[in-house]
Amino acid sequence: MKKEKELKKKRPVTVEEAFQIAGRPTVDFSNLPEDLKSYFENIYNGIVITEALNEGRKPDWDNWSEKKWRAWFRMSASAFGLRHTIYDITNSHAGSGSRLVNFDEETAEYSATQFKDVWKEIQIG
Amino acid sequence: MKKTVQLEESKARSMYKTASPEFKQLLEDTFGKDFFKTSVEDRIFTIEDAITETGRPSVPDFNCVPTDLRDFFKSVYKCLVVTEAFNEGERIDIYNEDKRRHYPYFLNNGSASAFGLYDADFGSAGSAAGSGSRLSVLKSDNAKIIGERFKNEFRDMLSL
Numbered sequence: 001m002k003k004e005k006e007l008k009k010k011r012p013v014t015v016e017e018a019f020q021i022a023g024r025p026t027v028d029f030s031n032l033p034e035d036l037k038s039y040f041e042n043i044y045n046g047i048v049i050t051e052a053l054n055e056g057r058k059p060d061w062d063n064w065s066e067k068k069w070r071a072w073f074r075m076s077a078s079a080f081g082l083r084h085t086i087y088d089i090t091n092s093h094a095g096s097g098s099r100l101v102n103f104d105e106e107t108a109e110y111s112a113t114q115f116k117d118v119w120k121e122i123q124i125g
Numbered sequence: 126m127k128k129t130v131q132l133e134e135s136k137a138r139s140m141y142k143t144a145s146p147e148f149k150q151l152l153e154d155t156f157g158k159d160f161f162k163t164s165v166e167d168r169i170f171t172i173e174d175a176i177t178e179t180g181r182p183s184v185p186d187f188n189c190v191p192t193d194l195r196d197f198f199k200s201v202y203k204c205l206v207v208t209e210a211f212n213e214g215e216r217i218d219i220y221n222e223d224k225r226r227h228y229p230y231f232l233n234n235g236s237a238s239a240f241g242l243y244d245a246d247f248g249s250a251g252s253a254a255g256s257g258s259r260l261s262v263l264k265s266d267n268a269k270i271i272g273e274r275f276k277n278e279f280r281d282m283l284s285l
Binding site for chain 1: 182185191194201216
């Protein structure tokens with residue numbers, strides 16, 4: 001219980017806090033094609049959020065015994081949001097790689113609900 | 126007075142689909158009839174092919190991101206351009222539940238050497254974190270083709 005509380009304390013509430021916790025710099029994507037800037041910015045934000053929540057631990061993509069949790073979203077313009085979380089061990093679908101997954105279900109859910117707008121923008125592209 | 130119009134191949138292919146008979150004839154006279162006959166799976170085999178098809182700039186060096194993330198971002202860009210090429214310019218509306226978004230599904234198999242395409246899956250009302258409109262194709266067959274043909278690029282994107 002104590003451990004859970006400590007973890008919750010460290011969890012970023014904003015994207016800015018995620019950058020502080022992860023120790024990542026902000027990035028200027030202005031050298032990319034105009035229509036792709038926002039997509040790559042949000043991918044980067046998603047990585048930083050995931051790193052902050054994973055507390056620096058990077059998933060080992062070839063490790064079968066390590067569950068990798070990711071959020072699954074309900075796609076609706078007016079009600080975009082978390083549908084559920086699932087995990088993969090031996091499979092992976094395009095876009096769900098090691099940079100964007102968490103180690104437990106609760107963290108994946110937190111990421112999806114707290115940073116919904118970032119994930120939404122990644123989906124929209 | 127004469128004026129010269131420059132048209133990228135990708136743009137010509139896109140315009141051909143909805144062109145009037147007269148404009149179609151003009152395009153065929155300029156690019157050749159066979160140019161418009163080949164299907165996307167018969168002309169995209171490499172990243173360079175996909176870049177030519179889409180008219181996108183070559184893979185950026187991503188010097189703007191921290192060093193350890195550069196290869197990851199390059200692989201995302203490659204997969205994105207391949208996806209765009211196979212969608213032939215059509216953007217996917219993620220909120221349209223009637224339109225399926227197909228993507229390749231891989232079996233990790235525990236090592237880089239055994240990595241490979243498992244199947245093609247689709248989403249219509251739901252989507253996983255990180256996928257979305259930029260990495261989904263409109264046809265199931267094309268999801269399988271890109272998963273096999275660009276396996277290494279997808280593996281890099283998933284594992285780096």
